[in-house]
Amino acid sequence: MVQALGSSSHTLIRLSDQPGLHTRDCYSIVRSIVELGVNVCFIVAGGEELAERALRHTRQKSFRELQRESKIGGSGIGLEFSGRPDPSSIDGLVEELAEFESKSGQEKQQWVDESIDKRIQRAGDILGESVLSDLHFARFMIYRHSSEVLHGTHFGVHHCFGLTVPSEGVDPLNRMGDNHMVILMAANLTLSAVATAVDCAYGFPGVRRSSKDLWRLTREIPHFTVAEAGDPERAK
Structure with a gap:
C-alpha cells in the first residue's frame, strides 16, 4: 500500500x-x-487485527470478481471465469464471504464499517x-x-x-x-x-x-x- x-x-x-x-x-x-x-x-x-481484516477483504473480493453481473433497464452484462472453484473448497472463504455481506446478502461496499x-x-x-x-x-x-x-x-x-x-x-x-x-x-x-x-x-x-x-x-x-x-x- x-x-x-x-x-x-x-x-x-x-x-x-x-x-x-x-x-x-x-x-x-x-x-x-x-x-x-x-x-x-x-x-x-x-x-x-486490522491487517488480517484487509487481507480477508481482499481474498473474498478477488473471489467475487470471478462472477459478476449487472442489469440496467433492458441491458444486462455478465462475466464468469470458467474455472471458478466452489468456495467451500478454499479454506475459510465461505466465512470471509459472509463477513463482508449485509444481512440482506448484498456485498458490503467498504472493507470496514x-x-x-x-x-x-x-x-x-x-x-x-x-x-x-x-x-x-x-x-x-x-x-x-x-x-x-x-x-x-x-x-x-x-x-x-x-x-x-x-x-x-x-x-x-x-x-x-x-x-x-x-x-x-x-x-x-x-x-x-x-x-x-x-x-x-x-x-x-x-x-x-x-x-x-x-x-x-x-x-x-x-x-x-x-x-x-x-x-x-x-x-x-
Missing part, C-alpha cells in the same frame, strides 16, 4: 510542472492518495496528534471537491475553473494554480502522516525527518511565500 502511495504521488509530481486544465484530473489522484494514506495509518494503528473520519480519529488516538491533524487537514482540503469532480457534477466543473468562489479581478489561471497547490499540500500532509505512523509503530525516524524536510521545502515555494506576505487570510 505504501508503494501505491509512492506511485500516485510520482504521477502527481509529473502533472505539476505548470497550472492548467490537467489540475482537474489531479483531484482523482489526490483523493486516492488521501484515502490510501488514511487506510495505511488506520491499519498501522489497529495492528494485526468506520467512516473516513472515524478511521482518522482512531489513527490519531493511537499514533498521536500529528497523524490526526495531518490527515484531517488533507481530507478537509480535497475531499468535498474531489467528490464533485469524480461524480462529474456541474459544480465540480465550475470549481476547477475557479468559478465557485468570489474571483473579481483574479486571473482564472491563478485560481487553477491555487487549486493545484491545495492538491499538492494535501498529498504532502498525507505522506507526512504515513511517515509519522510508520515511525511511531516500527521505529523509522529517518523517514519522519525526510518527510518534515519535504514539508519545509514545500512551504518555501514562492506561491506560499507571496501569499503570506500579501494576503494573510489566504495564507491562513
Whole structure:
C-alpha cells in the first residue's frame, strides 16, 4: 500500500510542472492518495487485527470478481471465469464471504464499517496528534471537491475553473494554480502522516525527518511565500 502511495504521488509530481486544465484530473489522484494514506495509518494503528481484516477483504473480493453481473433497464452484462472453484473448497472463504455481506446478502461496499473520519480519529488516538491533524487537514482540503469532480457534477466543473468562489479581478489561471497547490499540500500532509505512523509503530525516524524536510521545502515555494506576505487570510 505504501508503494501505491509512492506511485500516485510520482504521477502527481509529473502533472505539476505548470497550472492548467490537467489540475482537474489531479483531484482523482489526490483523493486516492488521501484515502490510501488514511487506510495505511488506520491499519498501522489497529495492528494485526486490522491487517488480517484487509487481507480477508481482499481474498473474498478477488473471489467475487470471478462472477459478476449487472442489469440496467433492458441491458444486462455478465462475466464468469470458467474455472471458478466452489468456495467451500478454499479454506475459510465461505466465512470471509459472509463477513463482508449485509444481512440482506448484498456485498458490503467498504472493507470496514468506520467512516473516513472515524478511521482518522482512531489513527490519531493511537499514533498521536500529528497523524490526526495531518490527515484531517488533507481530507478537509480535497475531499468535498474531489467528490464533485469524480461524480462529474456541474459544480465540480465550475470549481476547477475557479468559478465557485468570489474571483473579481483574479486571473482564472491563478485560481487553477491555487487549486493545484491545495492538491499538492494535501498529498504532502498525507505522506507526512504515513511517515509519522510508520515511525511511531516500527521505529523509522529517518523517514519522519525526510518527510518534515519535504514539508519545509514545500512551504518555501514562492506561491506560499507571496501569499503570506500579501494576503494573510489566504495564507491562513
